[in-house]
Amino acid sequence: MKYKILTFLSLILIACSDDGYLRGQVEPSHDGKTYFGVIDNNGGNCGALLLDRKAWDLPLGEVAEIQPGEHIINCGAPISFFIPEGVIFKFDYWGP
Template identity: 35%
Template structure:
């Protein structure tokens, strides 16, 4: 009786933890990789089909050009530039935004 409950709780915990940190890998809008210095960065590598001149990050113009790394805080951020995307950046990573439409 207790064993099925324990298995269910363990699987739920594992599923929740996998969303907290996936390490290097693809995301709906690009790629996350560990940063070389342990700081957290964003690199916007797509001009959204030419519709984007300046990127707005969390309501402010970003101080970097396309393809350059911008140091940011870990957590949830919103980018606007011809479209708006919201994404989560884990601590100590480089989030490379390569597309403005999430893959399904």
């Protein structure tokens, strides 16, 4: 019984683990360059989606090369987030 509880708790920890990035899914890029895309547009409630005060016109899920570092995405209110170098960052979280 003790081992079943430990196994169950281990599975919960694994299921709840993430890559440590609140605003998106991050994975290493295949070529060492840095990429960004939006995979959730807040249910379409954004109107014009802005990244660093410029219109983000790419379709959901499509990525483009971007400079690593601090960026601001705007969907009614600005959200600041950090993109590390050499990754594909797919933005997916609009919450607090």
